[in-house]
């Protein structure tokens with residue numbers, strides 16, 4: 001290979017401590033020609049796929065891993081700060097702390113934000129499970145309500161029949177039964193409703209998978225409502241297709257939109273608001289955009305973000321050594337959606353498996369997910385946290 005005659009190390013700046021950013025930073029840091037800096041506004045890495053489980057009795061640790069642990073012993077400069085501005089002419093970025101950082105190559109992996117589509121009342125009254133902070137608030141509410149009212153809410157409503165909503169709906173009844181017992185509440189029925197605007201839940205999966213998932217939810221006692229539009233929310237109810245459903249517990253899992261950084265900094269955006277990238281995931285000269293931010297066919301999945309992080313490492317290296325680098329080939333994803341304990345729907349192309357086999361695949365997939373960013377022994381320890389259960393909620397402990 002034809003190495004470039006640089007005497008100074010290439011400054012590679014990666015922004016975003018999620019799946020895509022960490023994967024890229026870890027792999028790039030193996031090349032001694034590169035000085036790698038990772039910037040993230042959080043001190044931990046969020047393993048989003050298990051957030052539904054954290055919200056329903058699992059440990060917080062399974063969904064949040066300290067970045068210091070993942071980056072330990074590596075060759076990465078970590079800065080805990082927020083990217084606010086890009087200066088293309090000086091090839092530098094500005095952070096919230098007003099620090100300016102120059103780059104030779106910039107990799108952006110900022111993830112998405114919640115979108116309420118302007119529906120009135122949702123941002124104020126609904127709950128979310130897109131981060132450990134949101135999960136904490138949701139769990140506090142579940143417990144507080146039982147503690148204060150001495151009975152469950154009239155309805156527990158989950159909006160969004162995508163994987164996150166379906167997973168939460170499947171796990172919620174069991175968790176509610178457990179915590180009602182803890183709060184000394186007996187023989188109370190729990191009404192869980194799952195609301196989806198499309199004609200079927202899991203609309204991105206094959207119809208057979210949607211049907212199996214809906215059947216499973218029904219068996220768990222969940223009312224699945226499809227073709228229903230959420231129109232507004234107030235303190236006591238959710239308006240769905242012109243009818244009010246009483247509830248103080250609405251979880252919004254339905255919408256996300258791209259990180260506002262890209263619009264604010266004049267990136268070229270696709271119709272769905274994602275950043276337009278070329279066949280090397282390059283958005284502009286020396287700027288790569290990966291994971292949820294990039295307008296690629298399978299963006300919006302952790303596995304795609306990890307794959308993208310791996311791809312840009314190769315592309316940056318290829319270009320450093322004077323080569324063009326192979327074009328990006330989108331990787332067809334597998335999906336596996338757990339619905340209640342011991343059951344999951346697995347899908348990869350025409351291969352579909354449901355039930356216990358699906359559940360076992362999901363367990364294996366989580367191990368692989370952790371191992372994408374950690375050595376096998378750390379990934380195994382991390383994976384074991386999925387089998388731990390919360391001992392006591394903070395609210396029960398303080399209010400007893």
Ligand SMILES: Cc1cc2nc3c(=O)[nH]c(=O)nc-3n(C[C@H](O)[C@H](O)[C@H](O)COP(=O)(O)OP(=O)(O)OC[C@H]3O[C@@H](n4cnc5c(N)ncnc54)[C@H](O)[C@@H]3O)c2cc1C
Nearest residue numbers: 016018019020041048049083110111291292300301302305
């Ligand atoms: C509840 C839930 C469940 C999910 N389940 C699955 C699943 O089962 N399987 C699957 O494949 N995918 C799943 N996903 C999707 C998956 O989590 C995302 O596709 C993946 O996280 C995208 O990776 P990313 O690197 O693009 O962004 P992220 O992982 O979101 O990382 C973005 C990082 O950038 C940081 N950041 C943001 N803005 C700034 C800034 N301005 N400056 C500095 N840092 C910044 C953020 O704090 C974050 O650390 C799920 C998502 C959610 C919310």
